[in-house]
Amino acid sequence: MKKDVLAFAFLALLVAVLISGTKIQSVDEYYLTHLDDITPNSQTVTVSIRCDTVLQNWNQLDPALQSEKYVPANGVILPATKVVLRPKDTAFDILDRTVRAKKIQMEYQGADQNQFGSVYVKGIHYLYEFSCGPLSGWMYQVNGIYPNYGSSKYTLHPNDVMEWVYTCDLGRDVGNEWKEAG
Amino acid sequence: MFTMNPVLLGISLLGAVCFLAIISRAREFFSDLAFYLPMFLLITFTNPLFSHNGVTPLFFLNDQPVTFEAVCCGAAIAGMLTAVILWSKCFYKMTSSEQFLYLFGRLAPKLSLVLSMALRFVPLLKAQGKRIHRVQKTLGLYTSESRVDRIRGALRVFSALITWSLENALDTADSMKARGYGLKGRTSFSLFRFHSRDGILLVGIAAALCIVLAGVGRGAADFHYYPEISELRRDTCSVLSGLMFFVLAILPFGIESKENLQWTYLQSKI
Numbered sequence: 001m002k003k004d005v006l007a008f009a010f011l012a013l014l015v016a017v018l019i020s021g022t023k024i025q026s027v028d029e030y031y032l033t034h035l036d037d038i039t040p041n042s043q044t045v046t047v048s049i050r051c052d053t054v055l056q057n058w059n060q061l062d063p064a065l066q067s068e069k070y071v072p073a074n075g076v077i078l079p080a081t082k083v084v085l086r087p088k089d090t091a092f093d094i095l096d097r098t099v100r101a102k103k104i105q106m107e108y109q110g111a112d113q114n115q116f117g118s119v120y121v122k123g124i125h126y127l128y129e130f131s132c133g134p135l136s137g138w139m140y141q142v143n144g145i146y147p148n149y150g151s152s153k154y155t156l157h158p159n160d161v162m163e164w165v166y167t168c169d170l171g172r173d174v175g176n177e178w179k180e181a182g
Numbered sequence: 183m184f185t186m187n188p189v190l191l192g193i194s195l196l197g198a199v200c201f202l203a204i205i206s207r208a209r210e211f212f213s214d215l216a217f218y219l220p221m222f223l224l225i226t227f228t229n230p231l232f233s234h235n236g237v238t239p240l241f242f243l244n245d246q247p248v249t250f251e252a253v254c255c256g257a258a259i260a261g262m263l264t265a266v267i268l269w270s271k272c273f274y275k276m277t278s279s280e281q282f283l284y285l286f287g288r289l290a291p292k293l294s295l296v297l298s299m300a301l302r303f304v305p306l307l308k309a310q311g312k313r314i315h316r317v318q319k320t321l322g323l324y325t326s327e328s329r330v331d332r333i334r335g336a337l338r339v340f341s342a343l344i345t346w347s348l349e350n351a352l353d354t355a356d357s358m359k360a361r362g363y364g365l366k367g368r369t370s371f372s373l374f375r376f377h378s379r380d381g382i383l384l385v386g387i388a389a390a391l392c393i394v395l396a397g398v399g400r401g402a403a404d405f406h407y408y409p410e411i412s413e414l415r416r417d418t419c420s421v422l423s424g425l426m427f428f429v430l431a432i433l434p435f436g437i438e439s440k441e442n443l444q445w446t447y448l449q450s451k452i
Contacts, residue, residue: 002217003217009224016231023242026242027241126235
């Protein structure tokens, strides 16, 4: 009976792996993304990633992350970089391509795995949600305004300035008050 | 069970495996191992599918990294689970319901009674199920070739088992009532005496436990796997708590093997 349970568990694991698709890439292949060269008539957007709110809440930070290696001294993970905008690129597409080219770790949850139908960015540069207290996580703003919905649903326009900021207070410390509906 | 520290988990697992090996028969033990080893591997390699944190990616599966830290964390979780299950098995083999009732009978009589009856039921049902199955086989129940008939036969055995267990429960309740369980002033006879060697062992165990807890309180057992595996601590506090934990884990095996050796020695002198 025990052998049956084990065999069933292995089979279930195999089926889960196969259903989720098996695209295996080595580390080098994954990071081989090459950012398009900026030509005079290409459309660009500016991307930056920063986590300076963590520096003000250092004692709430997960002890495993309390080092210069994971939280840069100036709080800037990616300074403002111009990236070529391909047609129909969403905010998430630009982020994904940029962090792959710059070899920055990023983990996301696919659009089919949550109820909002859009990609959820779980962590950038090993800073995850709740790493700095229960109200912390990643948010993005475009041209100074927080769209407040998933990044794979926001289509960028040329010359937009997109910033990914880490908040330690549900957005209140980075300029986004979340108002209750109604 | 309360830490993710690989050293402590390894010591606990070692103690559980050694003790289980010495108190169960070889065939039982190896068949148990044949179940728990694949379970260990299964849990170890399922964790990286869900957790992608970690600085050393081995390869990328569907755009998510499978990292070395996730595999190690999976191994720690699997080790923790296996160690807990094996220790529970050892405890179950060692204690009889009589000992359980004796210990907790005064403190929480109803709870200890319910627990000891529940623990007794699983092997009882298994044995009775086997008995019914064997009798039905001799009566010719499983002779049909069709799948549906076989399933119907198994369902019949199952329903007979349930009916029997309900009747058995009623019988047990009646018998207990007839013997006066639950009446005030009912005493029971038990052959357990507290010898001086028990006292010495208890004091020793308590001392070792205090040292381990003090070490854990000072952070000797802290360990994290993400984003990178923390270094093993080598200061005296951690080493001492680790050593004391090793003593605690290997104590059952040590006592049992000492008794076995003494028995063999005394037998050889006959």
